[in-house]
Amino acid sequence: MTTPAAASWVRAATPEDWNGIERLLTDRHLPTAGAREHLSAFVVATKGAAVLGCAGIERYGDLGLLRSVAVTENVAGLGVGAELVRAVLDRARALGLREVYLLTTTAVRYFPRFGFDTIGREALPSSLAASEELRGACPASAVAMRLTL
Ligand SMILES: CC(C)(COP(=O)(O)OP(=O)(O)OC[C@H]1O[C@@H](n2cnc3c(N)ncnc32)[C@H](O)[C@@H]1OP(=O)(O)O)[C@@H](O)C(=O)NCCC(=O)NCCS
Numbered sequence: 001m002t003t004p005a006a007a008s009w010v011r012a013a014t015p016e017d018w019n020g021i022e023r024l025l026t027d028r029h030l031p032t033a034g035a036r037e038h039l040s041a042f043v044v045a046t047k048g049a050a051v052l053g054c055a056g057i058e059r060y061g062d063l064g065l066l067r068s069v070a071v072t073e074n075v076a077g078l079g080v081g082a083e084l085v086r087a088v089l090d091r092a093r094a095l096g097l098r099e100v101y102l103l104t105t106t107a108v109r110y111f112p113r114f115g116f117d118t119i120g121r122e123a124l125p126s127s128l129a130a131s132e133e134l135r136g137a138c139p140a141s142a143v144a145m146r147l148t149l
Contacts (some may be wrong), residue, residue: 009080010087013042013054020044020051021068028070034058034132035068041095043087044070045080056082057092057100060127066094066102066147067133085114093149099149101128103142118147 013021018036021044027033034041038058045053053071057064066088071080092100101124102111108118121144128134 009045009047009052010043010083011046011116013039013044013056014037017042017044017054018129020046020049021054023069024051024072025068027072030068030070031133037132038067039093041088043084043091045071045075045084053080053084055081055088057095057097058128058131058133059095059097060125061132062098063125063127063129064095064097064100065098065128065133066092066100067131069102069107071084073117081110081135083115085111087101089114089147089149092093097149099125099148102145103134105139105142108143111145111147114147114148116147119144119146 018039022032038056041059042054042056044051052075055069056067069081069085069145124144
């Protein structure tokens with residue numbers, strides 16, 4: 001049997017996935033603000049029509065903001081999150097992005113395995129200030145991280 005973590009489960013998001021993505025982000029207490037506008041750079045893990053996981057990149061020139069990394073509780077710990085992060089970072093590389101940043105309150109210890117390092121929030125590039133996630137959707141206490149691709 002194919003495991004939920006198999007790469008074939010992960011694909012680029014389409015507009016039809018939005019309702020499932022919005023429900024997942026809401027269920028996992030992550031911000032939805034600005035996510036739909038960047039849907040073309042999201043990936044999803046699906047089973048049939050159900051969205052089991054998602055991850056997205058907001059693009060600002062040659063910089064990216066990784067956001068909305070979430071999986072449903074029933075597939076947690078099976079590697080789906082890692083598949084999604086790797087897939088969305090592959091897309092970021094294919095787009096020619098130089099660095100990817102993220103903000104998190106809940107997963108500071110998750111992202112170093114993909115090469116992210118913690119940075120001070122003052123080190124976030126000013127071009128990312130256009131992001132709704134950075135403009136208040138994410139709390140001031142969130143930790144900033146950076147990956148050089
Ligand atoms: C973070 C998240 C996407 C991880 O997805 P996942 O598919 O469960 O994770 P994986 O199967 O790829 O990896 C499992 C490993 O990650 C660890 N892990 C999972 N969530 C973690 C978290 N929030 N913080 C630190 N480590 C975490 C597990 O302990 C496990 O560790 P191990 O490899 O040492 O056993 C998932 O926990 C989630 O949806 N959390 C709620 C939303 C959230 O906080 N997203 C991050 C916002 S930026």
